[in-house]
Amino acid sequence: MDFTRVTATGLLAQLNAGATTSVEVVRGYLDRADRLGRLNVFVHLEPEAALAQARVIDGKRRAGERLGPLAGVPVAIKDVLCVEGEPTTCGSRMLKNFRPPYDATVIARLKAAGAILFGKTNMDEFAMGSSTETSAYGPTLNPWDESRIPGGSSGGSAAAVAASLAPLALGSDTGGSIRQPATLCGITGLKPSYGRVSRYGLIAFASSLDQVGPFGHDLADIALLLGVIAGRDPMDSTSVDAPVPDYAATLDAPPDTLRIGLVREYFGEGLDPEIEAAIREAVRVYEAAGATTKEVSLPHAKYGIPAYYIVAPAECSSNLARYDGTIYGHRAEDFSPRSPGEEDLPPMIRMMMASRAEGFGAEVKRRIMLGTFALSAGYADQYYNQALKVRRLIRDDFDAAFKEVDVLLIPTSPTAAFKIGERIEDPLAMYLSDIYTITTNLAGIPGLSVPCGLTRSGLPIGMQLLAPAFAEENLLRTARVFERATDWHTRRPEIV
Amino acid sequence: MTLTIDEVAKVALLARLRLSPEELQRFTGQLNSIVDFVAQLQALDTRDVEPLAHGIEVRNVFRDDVLGPALPREKALANAPQRNDEGFLVPAVLD
Structure with a gap:
Protein backbone atom coordinates (compact mmCIF):
# COMPACT_ATOMS: atom_id res chain seq x y z
CA MET A 1 0.00 0.00 0.00
CA THR A 257 -25.32 30.84 -1.20
CA LEU A 258 -21.65 31.56 -1.84
CA ARG A 259 -20.93 35.05 -0.59
CA ILE A 260 -17.31 35.45 0.35
CA GLY A 261 -15.94 38.30 2.42
CA LEU A 262 -12.38 39.54 1.99
CA VAL A 263 -11.14 41.25 5.12
CA ARG A 264 -9.52 44.59 4.29
CA GLU A 265 -7.33 44.56 7.42
CA TYR A 266 -5.83 41.15 6.61
CA PHE A 267 -4.24 42.07 3.30
CA GLY A 268 -1.21 44.26 3.54
CA GLU A 269 1.61 44.90 5.94
CA GLY A 270 3.36 41.78 7.21
CA LEU A 271 1.75 39.40 4.70
CA ASP A 272 4.28 37.57 2.53
CA PRO A 273 3.61 38.55 -1.13
CA GLU A 274 3.72 34.90 -2.27
CA ILE A 275 1.01 34.06 0.26
CA GLU A 276 -1.07 37.06 -0.73
CA ALA A 277 -0.83 35.95 -4.39
CA ALA A 278 -2.03 32.44 -3.46
CA ILE A 279 -5.00 33.85 -1.54
CA ARG A 280 -5.90 36.16 -4.44
CA GLU A 281 -5.75 33.14 -6.75
CA ALA A 282 -8.11 31.26 -4.41
CA VAL A 283 -10.52 34.19 -4.66
CA ARG A 284 -10.43 33.80 -8.46
CA VAL A 285 -11.17 30.07 -8.11
CA TYR A 286 -14.23 30.92 -6.05
CA GLU A 287 -15.37 33.60 -8.48
CA ALA A 288 -15.05 31.12 -11.33
CA ALA A 289 -17.26 28.77 -9.29
CA GLY A 290 -19.95 31.45 -9.10
CA ALA A 291 -19.14 33.08 -5.79
CA THR A 292 -19.72 36.74 -5.14
CA THR A 293 -16.93 38.46 -3.25
CA LYS A 294 -17.08 41.56 -1.17
CA GLU A 295 -14.59 43.52 0.87
CA VAL A 296 -15.54 43.69 4.54
CA SER A 297 -13.89 45.31 7.54
CA LEU A 298 -12.99 43.96 10.97
CA PRO A 299 -11.96 47.29 12.47
CA HIS A 300 -10.76 45.81 15.77
CA ALA A 301 -8.77 42.96 14.23
CA LYS A 302 -5.48 44.63 15.04
CA TYR A 303 -6.34 44.41 18.75
CA GLY A 304 -6.67 40.62 18.55
CA ILE A 305 -3.11 39.76 19.55
CA PRO A 306 -2.87 42.24 22.44
CA ALA A 307 -6.30 41.18 23.78
CA TYR A 308 -5.36 37.52 23.44
CA TYR A 309 -2.05 38.01 25.26
CA ILE A 310 -3.97 39.27 28.28
CA VAL A 311 -6.90 36.83 28.22
CA ALA A 312 -4.96 33.62 27.43
CA PRO A 313 -2.13 34.14 29.96
CA ALA A 314 -4.66 35.19 32.62
CA GLU A 315 -6.58 31.94 32.16
CA CYS A 316 -3.33 29.98 31.89
CA SER A 317 -1.98 31.38 35.16
CA SER A 318 -5.16 30.21 36.86
CA ASN A 319 -5.38 26.81 35.12
CA LEU A 320 -1.74 25.93 35.67
CA ALA A 321 -1.89 26.77 39.38
CA ARG A 322 -2.88 23.11 39.86
CA TYR A 323 0.66 21.97 39.05
CA ASP A 324 2.13 22.53 42.47
CA GLY A 325 3.81 19.22 43.24
CA THR A 326 1.08 17.94 45.57
CA ILE A 327 -1.56 15.87 43.73
CA TYR A 328 0.20 14.89 40.49
CA GLY A 329 3.03 16.09 38.30
CA HIS A 330 6.62 16.89 39.15
CA ARG A 331 7.75 17.55 42.72
CA ALA A 332 11.22 18.98 43.41
CA GLU A 333 13.37 16.84 45.68
CA ASP A 334 15.38 19.75 46.98
CA PHE A 335 13.45 22.86 47.95
CA SER A 336 15.82 24.30 50.51
CA PRO A 337 16.13 28.12 50.44
CA ARG A 338 18.40 29.42 47.68
CA SER A 339 18.14 33.18 47.44
CA PRO A 340 17.84 35.74 50.23
CA GLY A 341 14.27 35.96 51.50
CA GLU A 342 13.38 32.35 50.68
CA GLU A 343 14.24 31.13 54.18
CA ASP A 344 11.23 33.13 55.43
CA LEU A 345 8.85 31.12 53.23
CA PRO A 346 7.14 28.01 54.67
CA PRO A 347 8.55 24.70 53.33
CA MET A 348 5.23 23.96 51.56
CA ILE A 349 5.48 27.17 49.52
CA ARG A 350 9.15 26.53 48.73
CA MET A 351 8.26 23.03 47.57
CA MET A 352 5.62 24.44 45.21
CA MET A 353 7.93 27.16 43.87
CA ALA A 354 10.82 24.77 43.28
CA SER A 355 8.58 22.12 41.67
CA ARG A 356 7.10 24.64 39.26
CA ALA A 357 10.52 26.12 38.50
CA GLU A 358 11.86 22.67 37.56
CA GLY A 359 8.72 21.40 35.82
CA PHE A 360 7.90 24.32 33.51
CA GLY A 361 9.91 25.67 30.57
CA ALA A 362 10.55 29.33 29.79
CA GLU A 363 7.48 30.07 27.64
CA VAL A 364 5.06 28.57 30.17
CA LYS A 365 6.72 30.53 33.00
CA ARG A 366 6.54 33.72 30.93
CA ARG A 367 2.81 33.30 30.32
CA ILE A 368 2.08 32.40 33.94
CA MET A 369 3.97 35.54 34.99
CA LEU A 370 2.16 37.70 32.44
CA GLY A 371 -1.24 36.35 33.47
CA THR A 372 -0.52 36.68 37.17
CA PHE A 373 0.49 40.28 36.56
CA ALA A 374 -2.60 41.05 34.42
CA LEU A 375 -4.87 39.70 37.17
CA SER A 376 -3.01 41.20 40.12
CA ALA A 377 -4.51 43.82 42.44
CA GLY A 378 -4.29 47.27 40.92
CA TYR A 379 -3.84 46.03 37.33
CA ALA A 380 -6.81 43.73 36.69
CA ASP A 381 -9.13 46.52 35.59
CA GLN A 382 -6.59 48.21 33.36
CA TYR A 383 -5.49 45.00 31.63
CA TYR A 384 -7.80 42.00 32.07
CA ASN A 385 -11.17 43.76 32.10
CA GLN A 386 -10.17 46.04 29.25
CA ALA A 387 -9.12 42.98 27.21
CA LEU A 388 -12.54 41.37 27.81
CA LYS A 389 -14.26 44.51 26.55
CA VAL A 390 -12.10 44.53 23.44
CA ARG A 391 -12.99 40.87 23.04
CA ARG A 392 -16.64 41.87 22.69
CA LEU A 393 -15.76 44.49 20.10
CA ILE A 394 -13.89 41.81 18.14
CA ARG A 395 -16.89 39.49 18.21
CA ASP A 396 -19.25 42.32 17.23
CA ASP A 397 -17.05 42.94 14.17
CA PHE A 398 -17.55 39.33 13.06
CA ASP A 399 -21.31 39.50 13.72
CA ALA A 400 -21.53 42.56 11.50
CA ALA A 401 -19.44 40.98 8.73
CA PHE A 402 -21.54 37.80 8.71
CA LYS A 403 -24.66 39.88 8.08
CA GLU A 404 -23.22 40.58 4.63
CA VAL A 405 -21.36 37.39 3.71
CA ASP A 406 -21.44 33.65 4.45
CA VAL A 407 -17.74 33.10 5.02
CA LEU A 408 -14.57 35.12 5.29
CA LEU A 409 -11.54 34.12 3.24
CA ILE A 410 -8.21 35.18 4.79
CA PRO A 411 -4.65 33.89 5.10
CA THR A 412 -3.84 31.41 7.89
CA SER A 413 -0.23 32.39 8.49
CA PRO A 414 1.61 35.55 7.39
CA THR A 415 4.63 33.48 6.29
CA ALA A 416 5.42 29.91 5.28
CA ALA A 417 7.24 27.64 7.77
CA PHE A 418 10.15 29.45 9.39
CA LYS A 419 13.54 28.06 10.38
CA ILE A 420 14.06 26.22 13.66
CA GLY A 421 15.45 28.74 16.15
CA GLU A 422 14.42 31.79 14.10
CA ARG A 423 11.83 33.20 16.53
CA ILE A 424 12.30 31.26 19.75
CA GLU A 425 14.34 33.99 21.49
CA ASP A 426 11.84 36.71 20.59
CA PRO A 427 8.44 36.00 22.21
CA LEU A 428 6.66 38.89 20.50
CA ALA A 429 7.81 37.82 17.02
CA MET A 430 6.50 34.32 17.80
CA TYR A 431 3.17 35.71 19.03
CA LEU A 432 2.69 37.57 15.74
CA SER A 433 2.70 34.19 13.91
CA ASP A 434 -0.94 33.90 15.01
CA ILE A 435 -2.14 37.26 13.71
CA TYR A 436 -4.78 35.75 11.37
CA THR A 437 -5.98 32.94 13.62
CA ILE A 438 -6.31 34.45 17.07
CA THR A 439 -9.51 36.52 16.71
CA THR A 440 -11.64 33.46 15.89
CA ASN A 441 -10.81 31.96 19.29
CA LEU A 442 -11.74 35.21 21.02
CA ALA A 443 -15.05 35.29 19.11
CA GLY A 444 -15.78 31.55 19.46
CA ILE A 445 -16.33 31.01 15.71
CA PRO A 446 -14.99 28.13 13.58
CA GLY A 447 -11.91 28.46 11.38
CA LEU A 448 -10.79 26.03 8.70
CA SER A 449 -7.36 26.00 7.05
CA VAL A 450 -7.06 24.46 3.60
CA PRO A 451 -3.92 24.06 1.41
CA CYS A 452 -3.93 26.56 -1.48
CA GLY A 453 -0.43 26.71 -2.88
CA LEU A 454 3.31 26.22 -2.60
CA THR A 455 5.98 28.89 -2.36
CA ARG A 456 8.72 29.04 -5.01
CA SER A 457 10.95 27.19 -2.55
CA GLY A 458 8.33 24.46 -2.23
CA LEU A 459 6.79 25.23 1.15
CA PRO A 460 3.04 24.83 1.70
CA ILE A 461 0.66 27.81 1.77
CA GLY A 462 -2.81 27.65 3.30
CA MET A 463 -5.89 29.79 3.37
CA GLN A 464 -8.43 30.16 6.08
CA LEU A 465 -12.21 30.19 5.86
CA LEU A 466 -14.20 31.54 8.81
CA ALA A 467 -17.93 31.13 9.42
CA PRO A 468 -20.45 32.10 12.09
CA ALA A 469 -20.60 29.96 15.24
CA PHE A 470 -21.98 26.46 14.59
CA ALA A 471 -21.97 26.91 10.80
CA GLU A 472 -19.37 24.14 10.33
CA GLU A 473 -21.56 22.30 7.86
CA ASN A 474 -21.72 25.24 5.47
CA LEU A 475 -18.06 26.06 6.13
CA MET B 1 4.74 51.55 32.30
CA THR B 2 7.95 49.85 33.33
CA LEU B 3 8.02 46.87 35.67
CA THR B 4 11.03 46.79 37.99
CA ILE B 5 12.90 43.64 38.94
CA ASP B 6 11.37 43.85 42.43
CA GLU B 7 7.85 44.01 41.00
CA VAL B 8 8.55 41.02 38.76
CA ALA B 9 9.94 39.13 41.78
CA LYS B 10 6.67 39.85 43.60
CA VAL B 11 4.67 38.49 40.64
CA ALA B 12 6.89 35.38 40.67
CA LEU B 13 6.07 34.79 44.32
CA LEU B 14 2.35 35.24 43.62
CA ALA B 15 2.71 32.77 40.74
CA ARG B 16 4.67 30.35 42.96
CA LEU B 17 7.64 30.29 40.60
CA ARG B 18 11.19 30.26 41.92
CA LEU B 19 13.23 32.24 39.40
CA SER B 20 17.01 32.41 39.25
CA PRO B 21 18.55 35.93 39.18
CA GLU B 22 19.24 35.49 35.44
CA GLU B 23 15.66 34.41 34.74
CA LEU B 24 14.36 37.35 36.75
CA GLN B 25 16.52 39.70 34.70
CA ARG B 26 15.43 38.18 31.37
CA PHE B 27 11.72 37.98 32.25
CA THR B 28 11.71 41.60 33.43
CA GLY B 29 12.88 42.72 29.99
CA GLN B 30 10.54 40.41 28.09
CA LEU B 31 7.50 41.16 30.26
CA ASN B 32 8.09 44.87 29.78
CA SER B 33 8.10 44.51 25.99
CA ILE B 34 4.91 42.44 26.10
CA VAL B 35 3.18 44.82 28.52
CA ASP B 36 4.17 47.76 26.31
CA PHE B 37 2.73 45.89 23.32
CA VAL B 38 -0.60 45.09 24.99
CA ALA B 39 -0.88 48.66 26.28
CA GLN B 40 -2.32 49.63 22.87
CA LEU B 41 -5.63 48.25 24.20
CA GLN B 42 -5.84 51.31 26.46
CA ALA B 43 -6.28 53.49 23.38
CA LEU B 44 -9.79 52.13 22.78
CA ASP B 45 -12.77 53.82 24.35
CA THR B 46 -14.72 50.95 25.95
CA ARG B 47 -16.87 52.88 28.41
CA ASP B 48 -20.16 51.40 27.16
CA VAL B 49 -18.87 47.94 26.28
CA GLU B 50 -19.77 44.91 28.38
CA PRO B 51 -16.84 42.54 29.03
CA LEU B 52 -17.06 39.22 27.11
CA ALA B 53 -15.65 36.23 28.99
CA HIS B 54 -16.70 33.52 26.48
CA GLY B 55 -17.22 33.80 22.71
CA ILE B 56 -20.27 31.54 23.02
CA GLU B 57 -22.23 32.61 26.06
CA VAL B 58 -23.96 29.64 27.67
CA ARG B 59 -25.85 30.42 30.87
CA ASN B 60 -27.18 28.36 33.76
CA VAL B 61 -26.24 24.84 32.78
CA PHE B 62 -27.77 22.58 35.42
CA ARG B 63 -27.76 18.88 35.98
CA ASP B 64 -29.79 16.73 38.34
CA ASP B 65 -28.31 16.67 41.82
CA VAL B 66 -27.63 12.95 41.90
CA LEU B 67 -24.54 11.14 43.06
CA GLY B 68 -22.49 9.63 40.25
CA PRO B 69 -19.48 7.35 40.45
CA ALA B 70 -16.41 9.03 41.95
CA LEU B 71 -12.77 8.38 41.15
CA PRO B 72 -11.66 5.45 43.35
CA ARG B 73 -9.09 6.48 45.95
CA GLU B 74 -6.34 4.28 44.51
CA LYS B 75 -6.74 5.85 41.06
CA ALA B 76 -6.80 9.35 42.53
CA LEU B 77 -3.58 8.68 44.43
CA ALA B 78 -1.81 6.82 41.63
CA ASN B 79 0.00 9.90 40.27
CA ALA B 80 0.89 11.41 43.65
CA PRO B 81 4.54 12.47 43.98
CA GLN B 82 4.39 11.32 47.61
CA ARG B 83 1.59 9.47 49.37
CA ASN B 84 0.60 6.96 51.95
CA ASP B 85 -2.29 4.48 51.83
CA GLU B 86 -4.98 7.09 52.08
CA GLY B 87 -3.71 10.53 51.19
CA PHE B 88 -1.23 12.91 49.58
CA LEU B 89 1.86 13.78 51.62
CA VAL B 90 3.24 17.33 51.63
CA PRO B 91 5.85 19.20 53.69
CA ALA B 92 4.64 20.34 57.11
CA VAL B 93 2.29 23.32 56.82
CA LEU B 94 2.15 24.12 60.56
CA ASP B 95 5.10 24.20 62.95
Missing part, protein backbone atom coordinates in the same frame (compact mmCIF):
# COMPACT_ATOMS: atom_id res chain seq x y z
CA ASP A 2 1.28 3.48 -0.86
CA PHE A 3 0.66 5.17 2.47
CA THR A 4 1.36 8.64 1.08
CA ARG A 5 -1.84 8.36 -0.98
CA VAL A 6 -4.02 7.10 1.87
CA THR A 7 -6.97 9.05 3.25
CA ALA A 8 -9.18 7.83 6.08
CA THR A 9 -12.21 7.69 3.80
CA GLY A 10 -10.31 5.65 1.21
CA LEU A 11 -8.88 3.39 3.90
CA LEU A 12 -12.35 2.63 5.28
CA ALA A 13 -13.52 1.64 1.81
CA GLN A 14 -10.58 -0.76 1.48
CA LEU A 15 -11.11 -2.19 4.96
CA ASN A 16 -14.81 -2.71 4.34
CA ALA A 17 -14.11 -4.32 0.96
CA GLY A 18 -11.69 -6.75 2.61
CA ALA A 19 -8.80 -5.44 0.49
CA THR A 20 -6.68 -4.92 3.62
CA THR A 21 -6.84 -5.36 7.38
CA SER A 22 -6.37 -2.89 10.18
CA VAL A 23 -3.40 -4.93 11.43
CA GLU A 24 -1.75 -4.60 8.04
CA VAL A 25 -2.43 -0.87 8.00
CA VAL A 26 -1.11 -0.36 11.53
CA ARG A 27 2.03 -2.37 10.69
CA GLY A 28 2.59 -0.15 7.66
CA TYR A 29 2.28 3.04 9.70
CA LEU A 30 4.49 1.65 12.48
CA ASP A 31 7.14 0.88 9.89
CA ARG A 32 6.95 4.45 8.59
CA ALA A 33 7.11 5.85 12.13
CA ASP A 34 10.28 3.81 12.62
CA ARG A 35 11.86 5.07 9.40
CA LEU A 36 10.87 8.70 10.00
CA GLY A 37 11.72 8.77 13.71
CA ARG A 38 14.06 11.71 13.08
CA LEU A 39 11.03 13.99 12.54
CA ASN A 40 10.28 13.63 16.28
CA VAL A 41 6.54 13.45 15.67
CA PHE A 42 5.57 11.05 18.44
CA VAL A 43 6.41 11.47 22.11
CA HIS A 44 4.84 8.11 22.84
CA LEU A 45 3.92 5.30 20.47
CA GLU A 46 3.46 1.75 21.69
CA PRO A 47 3.38 -0.64 18.71
CA GLU A 48 1.84 -3.53 20.62
CA ALA A 49 -1.02 -1.37 21.95
CA ALA A 50 -1.87 -0.13 18.44
CA LEU A 51 -1.71 -3.66 16.99
CA ALA A 52 -3.90 -5.04 19.79
CA GLN A 53 -6.62 -2.49 18.99
CA ALA A 54 -6.34 -3.37 15.29
CA ARG A 55 -6.72 -7.10 15.99
CA VAL A 56 -9.92 -6.48 17.93
CA ILE A 57 -11.43 -4.42 15.10
CA ASP A 58 -10.33 -6.94 12.45
CA GLY A 59 -11.99 -9.69 14.47
CA LYS A 60 -15.24 -7.73 14.70
CA ARG A 61 -15.15 -6.95 10.99
CA ARG A 62 -14.58 -10.61 10.12
CA ALA A 63 -17.45 -11.62 12.41
CA GLY A 64 -19.74 -9.16 10.63
CA GLU A 65 -20.36 -7.13 13.79
CA ARG A 66 -21.66 -3.59 13.62
CA LEU A 67 -18.66 -1.25 13.37
CA GLY A 68 -18.16 2.40 14.26
CA PRO A 69 -17.51 5.10 11.65
CA LEU A 70 -13.71 4.97 12.11
CA ALA A 71 -13.34 1.21 12.56
CA GLY A 72 -9.70 0.26 12.09
CA VAL A 73 -8.45 3.75 11.13
CA PRO A 74 -5.35 5.02 12.99
CA VAL A 75 -5.68 8.47 14.56
CA ALA A 76 -2.65 10.26 16.05
CA ILE A 77 -3.44 12.11 19.27
CA LYS A 78 -1.93 15.39 20.44
CA ASP A 79 -0.37 14.75 23.83
CA VAL A 80 -2.69 17.35 25.42
CA LEU A 81 -5.55 14.81 25.52
CA CYS A 82 -5.93 12.41 28.43
CA VAL A 83 -5.87 8.72 27.57
CA GLU A 84 -6.54 6.52 30.57
CA GLY A 85 -3.42 4.81 31.84
CA GLU A 86 -1.22 6.08 28.97
CA PRO A 87 1.54 8.69 29.31
CA THR A 88 0.08 12.18 28.75
CA THR A 89 2.88 14.75 29.04
CA CYS A 90 1.48 17.91 27.39
CA GLY A 91 5.01 18.47 26.08
CA SER A 92 6.19 19.26 29.61
CA ARG A 93 8.63 17.91 32.15
CA MET A 94 5.90 18.70 34.68
CA LEU A 95 3.79 15.75 33.44
CA LYS A 96 6.65 13.46 32.39
CA ASN A 97 5.27 10.56 34.46
CA PHE A 98 1.56 11.42 34.40
CA ARG A 99 -0.88 8.69 33.46
CA PRO A 100 -4.45 10.05 33.54
CA PRO A 101 -7.05 8.08 35.49
CA TYR A 102 -9.70 8.68 32.81
CA ASP A 103 -10.20 9.22 29.06
CA ALA A 104 -10.95 12.61 27.55
CA THR A 105 -14.45 12.58 26.04
CA VAL A 106 -13.03 12.85 22.51
CA ILE A 107 -10.83 9.80 23.24
CA ALA A 108 -13.84 7.83 24.54
CA ARG A 109 -15.68 8.80 21.34
CA LEU A 110 -12.78 7.69 19.15
CA LYS A 111 -12.67 4.36 20.94
CA ALA A 112 -16.43 3.92 20.53
CA ALA A 113 -16.03 4.74 16.81
CA GLY A 114 -13.49 1.95 16.44
CA ALA A 115 -10.50 4.23 15.77
CA ILE A 116 -7.00 2.95 16.53
CA LEU A 117 -5.28 5.35 18.96
CA PHE A 118 -1.99 5.73 17.15
CA GLY A 119 0.50 7.39 19.45
CA LYS A 120 0.72 10.70 21.27
CA THR A 121 2.16 13.56 19.23
CA ASN A 122 4.66 16.25 20.15
CA MET A 123 3.50 19.77 20.95
CA ASP A 124 4.57 23.07 22.41
CA GLU A 125 4.62 22.81 26.20
CA PHE A 126 1.04 23.08 27.51
CA ALA A 127 0.10 24.15 23.95
CA MET A 128 1.90 27.48 24.37
CA GLY A 129 3.84 28.24 21.22
CA SER A 130 3.62 28.40 17.44
CA SER A 131 6.53 26.14 16.45
CA THR A 132 6.61 23.00 18.68
CA GLU A 133 10.01 24.28 19.86
CA THR A 134 8.88 24.86 23.46
CA SER A 135 8.28 21.11 23.90
CA ALA A 136 10.41 19.59 26.66
CA TYR A 137 10.99 16.72 24.20
CA GLY A 138 12.64 18.77 21.43
CA PRO A 139 11.14 20.27 18.26
CA THR A 140 9.26 18.33 15.58
CA LEU A 141 10.70 18.82 12.08
CA ASN A 142 8.59 19.97 9.16
CA PRO A 143 8.25 17.05 6.70
CA TRP A 144 8.54 19.50 3.76
CA ASP A 145 11.86 20.91 4.96
CA GLU A 146 13.52 19.41 7.99
CA SER A 147 15.38 22.61 8.86
CA ARG A 148 12.01 24.27 9.51
CA ILE A 149 9.37 24.13 12.21
CA PRO A 150 6.02 22.41 11.53
CA GLY A 151 4.10 25.18 13.29
CA GLY A 152 2.45 24.80 16.64
CA SER A 153 1.32 24.14 19.10
CA SER A 154 -0.12 20.98 17.46
CA GLY A 155 3.01 20.57 15.30
CA GLY A 156 3.37 16.84 15.97
CA SER A 157 -0.20 16.07 14.89
CA ALA A 158 0.11 18.19 11.72
CA ALA A 159 3.46 16.62 10.82
CA ALA A 160 2.02 13.14 11.49
CA VAL A 161 -0.63 13.62 8.81
CA ALA A 162 1.68 15.51 6.41
CA ALA A 163 4.34 12.77 6.60
CA SER A 164 1.65 10.05 6.28
CA LEU A 165 2.36 8.61 9.72
CA ALA A 166 -1.40 8.50 10.31
CA PRO A 167 -4.30 9.49 8.03
CA LEU A 168 -5.98 11.55 10.77
CA ALA A 169 -4.93 13.38 13.91
CA LEU A 170 -6.49 15.36 16.72
CA GLY A 171 -5.12 18.69 17.86
CA SER A 172 -6.23 21.58 20.01
CA ASP A 173 -6.48 25.24 19.07
CA THR A 174 -6.39 28.13 21.55
CA GLY A 175 -5.09 30.86 19.23
CA GLY A 176 -4.32 29.04 15.98
CA SER A 177 -2.68 25.83 17.17
CA ILE A 178 -4.54 23.61 14.68
CA ARG A 179 -4.82 25.97 11.69
CA GLN A 180 -1.28 27.39 11.64
CA PRO A 181 0.52 23.99 11.73
CA ALA A 182 -2.01 22.59 9.22
CA THR A 183 -1.03 25.39 6.86
CA LEU A 184 2.71 25.10 7.40
CA CYS A 185 2.51 21.32 6.84
CA GLY A 186 0.25 21.52 3.77
CA ILE A 187 -2.80 19.75 5.22
CA THR A 188 -6.35 20.60 6.29
CA GLY A 189 -7.23 21.50 9.88
CA LEU A 190 -10.36 22.74 11.60
CA LYS A 191 -10.88 24.66 14.81
CA PRO A 192 -14.56 24.05 15.53
CA SER A 193 -16.85 26.61 17.19
CA TYR A 194 -16.29 26.99 20.91
CA GLY A 195 -18.60 24.44 22.53
CA ARG A 196 -18.88 22.22 19.45
CA VAL A 197 -16.49 19.61 20.91
CA SER A 198 -16.13 18.60 24.56
CA ARG A 199 -13.05 19.83 26.39
CA TYR A 200 -13.35 17.23 29.15
CA GLY A 201 -9.94 15.60 29.46
CA LEU A 202 -8.27 18.23 27.28
CA ILE A 203 -5.51 19.55 29.52
CA ALA A 204 -6.54 23.16 30.05
CA PHE A 205 -4.51 26.11 28.79
CA ALA A 206 -7.08 28.92 28.37
CA SER A 207 -10.52 27.45 29.00
CA SER A 208 -12.57 30.13 27.23
CA LEU A 209 -10.51 29.70 24.03
CA ASP A 210 -9.41 26.02 23.90
CA GLN A 211 -11.11 23.73 21.40
CA VAL A 212 -10.28 20.24 20.09
CA GLY A 213 -10.33 19.69 16.34
CA PRO A 214 -9.35 17.41 13.44
CA PHE A 215 -6.41 17.26 11.00
CA GLY A 216 -6.63 15.40 7.69
CA HIS A 217 -5.55 15.49 4.06
CA ASP A 218 -8.94 16.46 2.74
CA LEU A 219 -12.35 17.72 3.74
CA ALA A 220 -14.05 14.32 3.59
CA ASP A 221 -11.67 13.14 6.32
CA ILE A 222 -12.16 16.31 8.37
CA ALA A 223 -15.95 15.92 8.12
CA LEU A 224 -15.69 12.27 9.16
CA LEU A 225 -13.59 12.96 12.26
CA LEU A 226 -15.56 16.07 13.25
CA GLY A 227 -18.77 14.03 13.14
CA VAL A 228 -17.29 11.57 15.62
CA ILE A 229 -16.01 14.11 18.17
CA ALA A 230 -18.71 16.84 18.00
CA GLY A 231 -21.65 17.13 20.34
CA ARG A 232 -22.78 18.00 23.82
CA ASP A 233 -21.08 16.34 26.76
CA PRO A 234 -22.51 16.50 30.29
CA MET A 235 -18.91 16.55 31.58
CA ASP A 236 -18.24 19.92 29.88
CA SER A 237 -20.83 22.53 30.77
CA THR A 238 -19.52 24.83 28.00
CA SER A 239 -20.25 22.23 25.33
CA VAL A 240 -23.34 23.34 23.44
CA ASP A 241 -26.48 21.28 22.97
CA ALA A 242 -26.86 21.90 19.24
CA PRO A 243 -27.64 19.19 16.68
CA VAL A 244 -24.61 17.56 15.00
CA PRO A 245 -25.25 17.38 11.25
CA ASP A 246 -23.88 14.48 9.22
CA TYR A 247 -20.97 16.56 7.94
CA ALA A 248 -19.60 13.80 5.70
CA ALA A 249 -22.97 13.13 4.06
CA THR A 250 -23.68 16.74 3.10
CA LEU A 251 -20.12 17.73 2.15
CA ASP A 252 -20.64 17.51 -1.59
CA ALA A 253 -23.87 19.48 -1.64
CA PRO A 254 -23.06 22.95 -2.97
CA PRO A 255 -23.71 25.74 -0.45
CA ASP A 256 -27.07 27.50 -0.87
CA LEU A 476 -16.99 22.58 4.99
CA ARG A 477 -19.27 22.66 1.96
CA THR A 478 -17.89 26.05 0.99
CA ALA A 479 -14.32 24.81 1.31
CA ARG A 480 -15.26 21.77 -0.76
CA VAL A 481 -16.04 24.05 -3.70
CA PHE A 482 -12.36 25.07 -3.70
CA GLU A 483 -11.07 21.55 -3.07
CA ARG A 484 -12.97 20.18 -6.07
CA ALA A 485 -11.47 22.85 -8.34
CA THR A 486 -7.84 22.43 -7.21
CA ASP A 487 -5.37 19.68 -6.32
CA TRP A 488 -3.33 21.34 -3.56
CA HIS A 489 -4.73 18.90 -0.99
CA THR A 490 -3.16 16.00 -2.91
CA ARG A 491 0.41 17.35 -2.70
CA ARG A 492 2.79 15.48 -0.41
CA PRO A 493 6.31 16.28 0.80
CA GLU A 494 9.07 14.56 -1.16
CA ILE A 495 10.82 12.92 1.78
CA VAL A 496 8.02 10.39 2.01
